[in-house]
Each structure stands twice: as structure tokens, then as C-alpha cells.
Amino acid sequence: MFINHFLEYVKPQKHKYAFIMVLMLVESAVSLGIPYLVGQFSSAALGEPTAIDAHYSYFIGAWLALIVIQALVRYQFSFRINMIGANILSSLSCRLYDHVQMLPISYFSKRKKGEILALISNDANVLAYFLSGILTSLAPSLIIAVGSLILMASINVYLALIIAVCIPGFYLLLKLLGKRIRPLSEQVTEQQASIVAHASENIGAIHLLKSFGREQTESDKFKHNTEKMLELRRSQFHIQALLSPLVQMLISIGIVLIALVSVLHYRSGELTISELITLLMYGLLFAKPMSGLAATYGQYQQAQGASKRILDVLQIEPETIDESANELAFKQGHIQLENITFHYDGGKPLLANVNAEFKPDNITLLIGDNGAGKTTILHLLMRFIEPKQGRILLDDQDISKVSLQSLRSHIALVSQDVALSNGSIFENIAYGRPDTSLEQVVKAAKASGADRFINQLEDGYHAQVGENGVLLSAGQRQKISLARALLLNSRIIIFDEPTSASDEQGHEEFAALIKQLLAGRTVIIVTHDTNMQKIADKVYAIDRFEIVEK
Numbered sequence: 096m097f098i099n100h101f102l103e104y105v106k107p108q109k110h111k112y113a114f115i116m117v118l119m120l121v122e123s124a125v126s127l128g129i130p131y132l133v134g135q136f137s138s139a140a141l142g143e144p145t146a147i148d149a150h151y152s153y154f155i156g157a158w159l160a161l162i163v164i165q166a167l168v169r170y171q172f173s174f175r176i177n178m179i180g181a182n183i184l185s186s187l188s189c190r191l192y193d194h195v196q197m198l199p200i201s202y203f204s205k206r207k208k209g210e211i212l213a214l215i216s217n218d219a220n221v222l223a224y225f226l227s228g229i230l231t232s233l234a235p236s237l238i239i240a241v242g243s244l245i246l247m248a249s250i251n252v253y254l255a256l257i258i259a260v261c262i263p264g265f266y267l268l269l270k271l272l273g274k275r276i277r278p279l280s281e282q283v284t285e286q287q288a289s290i291v292a293h294a295s296e297n298i299g300a301i302h303l304l305k306s307f308g309r310e311q312t313e314s315d316k317f318k319h320n321t322e323k324m325l326e327l328r329r330s331q332f333h334i335q336a337l338l339s340p341l342v343q344m345l346i347s348i349g350i351v352l353i354a355l356v357s358v359l360h361y362r363s364g365e366l367t368i369s370e371l372i373t374l375l376m377y378g379l380l381f382a383k384p385m386s387g388l389a390a391t392y393g394q395y396q397q398a399q400g401a402s403k404r405i406l407d408v409l410q411i412e413p414e415t416i417d418e419s420a421n422e423l424a425f426k427q428g429h430i431q432l433e434n435i436t437f438h439y440d441g442g443k444p445l446l447a448n449v450n451a452e453f454k455p456d457n458i459t460l461l462i463g464d465n466g467a468g469k470t471t472i473l474h475l476l477m478r479f480i481e482p483k484q485g486r487i488l489l490d491d492q493d494i495s496k497v498s499l500q501s502l503r504s505h506i507a508l509v510s511q512d513v514a515l516s517n518g519s520i521f522e523n524i525a526y527g528r529p530d531t532s533l534e535q536v537v538k539a540a541k542a543s544g545a546d547r548f549i550n551q552l553e554d555g556y557h558a559q560v561g562e563n564g565v566l567l568s569a570g571q572r573q574k575i576s577l578a579r580a581l582l583l584n585s586r587i588i589i590f591d592e593p594t595s596a597s598d599e600q601g602h603e604e605f606a607a608l609i610k611q612l613l614a615g616r617t618v619i620i621v622t623h624d625t626n627m628q629k630i631a632d633k634v635y636a637i638d639r640f641e642i643v644e645k
């Protein structure tokens with residue numbers, strides 16, 4: 096049972112649960128009391144003996160009072176149970192989000208974005224509301240079903256027996272249909288994830304899509320995906336739609352039998368009219384929780400699927416945040432690659448026994464053909480990925496032995512596809528130092544050359560950049576990204592294709608800027624730009640799995 100792993104989310108809410116259970120017990124007692132009162136009312140109206148000697152209007156009054164109490168209790172129950180669900184959802188999705196963002200980069204390379212989003216939103220939702228509803232809906236359903244059965248048996252034992260015989264059939268039916276619900280709901284979730292992933296990818300690459308005239312192709316693809324979803328939904332709804340009426344039918348047949356046997360017993364004088372009415376009302380009361388139980392069973396199967404997917408992700412080891420690992424004792428920023436061998440899982444060999452040295456107060460270029468492994472080396476330095484063999488030393492300390500947080504705090508990465516968050520320019524430059532002042536941000540922007548264009552914007556540093564910085568040009572985004580790295584004031588700065596978005600003049604300006612700004616630091620630049628060679632102290636070329644100094 097995958098769901099068991101999540102019962103810890105129920106525990107903190109136990110007092111609220113207990114109160115809801117009390118409410119539900121009251122509601123069950125009221126529901127069971129109503130048929131009894133109706134029986135008493137009929138007896139009083141027909142002049143038969145009643146439990147207390149009272150006029151029939153007294154029983155009507157009590158009946159009405161119970162109806163009002165029932166409504167009030169149901170309102171309280173419904174509100175509180177939903178709040179428990181919302182609370183569980185909030186803690187579960189926070190835990191999931193925290194875990195997901197700690198997973199290694201390799202997890203994200205293999206998963207669709209939509210799949211991850213579906214997990215945090217859809218699966219967490221299914222599980223949370225199941226956890227909040229199950230205990231509180233199961234207990235009263237069982238109380239009402241068992242209670243009405245006992246009360247029926249107290250009036251007529253044959254009738255109770257008829258129902259007891261129907262119950263195994265009911266269970267079998269549930270089992271049979273329930274078997275198909277789970278794999279279907281898993282397929283539905285997967286399909287939903289690929290629809291979201293497809294849409295989000297296309298919207299993210301809308302320029303590409305439009306410029307290559309892919310509208311129709313992508314529309315067809317989307318339609319194909321939704322049609323597949325429609326098919327899955329058809330099967331899912333088919334079972335869901337079948338489950339409830341089938342169970343209802345079985346129960347209704349039971350009620351017909353109850354009615355028949357009751358009438359026969361009445362005619363033979365073994366039952367009074369008020370007992371007959373009470374019995375029929377208990378029969379109807381019994382039917383309701385039984386069909387509720389059928390729905391709960393369907394939800395249970397869905398929640399099992401959701402828990403399994405969530406559990407699978409929670410069981411993936413996050414990036415090693417070894418609390419006991421040493422902090423990096425940073426000195427100058429001297430980096431050495433020793434016999435590094437690397438290939439991506441399932442990929443061909445990329446680096447074999449690579450040795451290299453990146454010195455402080457040096458600008459080192461990494462050049463090479465597309466796909467040679469330049470960015471991979473930067474990612475090894477950041478420990479987004481780990482070498483298969485060999486080690487990387489920073490100031491003579493093996494970086495795999497120091498805490499990730501301390502390693503990354505000394506390195507600023509200006510990546511190829513500049514990632515900006517949807518906020519203001521100020522927020523984007525201050526991304527790594529959220530508590531920094533405007534003055535410091537402006538200083539960094541002046542140094543990176545971003546200040547010029549920022550001042551021309553109507554809202555200046557408070558201008559919004561749009562999602563992924565779409566409101567800025569590629570060159571402007573790169574300048575913001577450089578300012579962001581400068582603000583960190585890291586002693587090691589690594590650039591991945593920093594001038595890919597600049598014009599020829601931009602290349603020269605950037606080279607001069609780097610030379611002047613980053614003196615004294617360890618600078619590594621992955622580039623295809625030959626202008627950079629003028630400012631470089633050393634150039635490494637990656638060729639056929641090896642690194643050669645030029």
C-alpha cells in the first residue's frame with residue numbers, strides 16, 4: 096500500500112480529524128434516528144403504541160429538528176474536511192517541490208517538464224483530498240451501513256440476512272472494476288503530462304515555431320495527443336459510469352427484495368405498518384453509504400497510483416547535501432582536472448583521461464567543435480554532473496569531498512542560454528543576493544555595460560523583463576547575466592558562450608571588459624569567438640575526448 100507512506104501528513108491534523116469524526120458520528124446518529132422517528136410518527140398518527148406517549152405533531156417537530164441539525168453538521172463537516180485536504184496538499188506539495196528542486200540535473204534531463212508539474216499539482220491534489228476524505232467518509236459510511244443493518248435485523252432478521260448475502264457480490268463487483276481503474280488513471284496522468292509538456296515547450300519556443308511555419312504540424316500533434324486522451328478518458332468514464340449504477344442496481348434489487356419480504360411479513364401480520372415504513376427507510380439509508388463506498392474504492396485506486404508516482408520521485412536521491420562534508424577552504428581559485436573521464440549515461444565516451452589547469456588571475460579559453468564537451472566540463476566544475484573517473488581539485492581540495500553549497504558559492508556561472516526569471520531587472524541582477532541594495536546592483540550593471548540600456552527604459556531598474564526575459568534583446572539579457580555574476584563577486588567566473596548574442600563590436604567590448612573587470616580572478620570562457628584569444632592567458636582545445644593546450 097503506497098498510501099501508507101503518506102499517513103504522516105494525517106497525524107498533525109489528528110485533533111481536527113477527531114472533531115470531524117465526532118461531527119460524523121452525530122450525523123450518522125441523526126441519519127439513523129430519522130427512520131426511527133418516522134416510524135414513531137406513523138405509529139402515533141395511526142393510534143398505535145409509541146416509545147413515549149406523545150401527540151404525532153411532537154414527532155414531526157423532532158423530525159424537523161433532526162433535519163436542521165443534519166444540515167448544520169454537514170455544512171461544518173464539508174468545510175472542515177476540505178480545509179484538512181487543503182492543509183495536507185499545501186504541506187505535501189511543498190515537500191515535493193523542495194525535493195524536486197534538490198534532485199540532480201540528470202533527473203531533469205530525462206523528464207518532461209509537464210510530467211514534473213503534473214506530479215506537484217495533480218498527483219499531490221488527488222492524494223491530499225483522498226487522505227483527508229477517506230477516514231472521515233469511510234467511518235460514517237460503515238457506521239450507517241452496519242447500523243441500519245442491525246436496526247433492520249432488530250425488526251426482522253430475515254431481511255438483514257437478505258442484505259448480508261448481497262454484500263459479497265457487491266465487493267466482488269468493486270474488485271473486478273477497480274482492477275482496471277488504476278492502470279487507466281496512470282495512463283491518463285501520463286497523457287495529461289505530455290499534453291502540458293507539448294504546450295509549454297511550444298509556447299517557450301514560439302518564435303521558432305512561427306518562423307518555421309510549424310503551426311499546423313504542432314496543432315495536429317496537439318490534436319493527436321488530445322484524441323489519445325479522449326480515448327483514455329472514454330474508458331475511464333465508462334468504468335466510473337458503470338460502477339455507480341451497477342452498485343446502485345444491486346442495492347436497488349436488494350431494496351425491492353426488502354420491500355417484497357416486508358410487505359409479505361406485513362400481510363401475514365408479523366409486521367405493523369410503522370415497522371414496515373421504518374424498515375423501508377432503513378433499506379434506503381443502507382443503500383447510500385454502499386454506493387458511497389463504491390465511489391471511495393475508485394478514488395482509492397487513483398490515490399494509489401498518485402502515491403506510487405510521488406513515492407518514486409521522493410525515493411530518488413537528492414543532490415548530495417552532505418551536512419558533514421567539509422566547507423571548501425577557498426584560497427585563490429586554482430582548479431585542476433586530474434584524469435577526468437566522462438560520458439553521459441547511455442551516451443558515447445566524451446572525455447577520456449583529461450588533465451587541465453585553470454589558474455587564478457588567468458583567463459583560460461575552452462574551444463572545440465560543437466558537441467566536443469566544453470559545456471560538460473563547466474558542468475563538471477559546478478558538480479551538476481560527476482566524473483566517471485578522476486577528480487577535480489579546487490585549491491588542492493577534491494571538490495567531490497566538499498559541500499555542494501560551499502563549492503557553488505565560490506563560482507559564478509554565466510550560462511549560454513541566459514535564464515532570467517519573470518520579475519524586474521533589479522530582481523534579476525540581485526538573483527544570487529536577494530538582500531542587496533539598489534546601489535550595488537547599479538554598480539554591477541555599470542560594470543557589465545547594462546546600465547546604459549537600463550537607464551533608457553521607462554521604469555529603469557524596475558522594468559519587468561517578462562518570462563525568461565522575453566522583453567529584452569539577447570545581448571541585453573547577456574549583459575544582465577554578467578551583472579548578476581559580477582554582483583556575486585565570486586573569485587571564479589565561468590562563461591559559456593558569453594558573446595554568442597553580441598555583434599562584432601560587442602565581442603571586442605566584452606573582451607576588453609573581461610580583461611579589465613576580472614583581473615585577479617580565475618576566468619574560464621567557453622567560446623567560438625576568436626576575439627577572445629587576444630585576452631586569453633591560455634587556450635585549451637577539446638578534440639577527440641582529449642584536451643590540448645594551444
Ligand SMILES: Nc1ncnc2c1ncn2[C@@H]1O[C@H](COP(=O)(O)OP(=O)(O)OP(=O)(O)O)[C@@H](O)[C@H]1O
Binds near residue numbers: 463465468471
Ligand atoms: N544531459 C545530457 N545527456 C546526454 N547527453 C548530453 C547531455 N548534455 C550534452 N550531451 C551530449 O554531450 C556532448 C557534449 O555536449 P556539450 O554541451 O558539452 O558540448 P559543447 O562542446 O559545449 O558544444 P557546443 O559548442 O555546441 O555548445 C554532445 O554530444 C551532447 O549531445
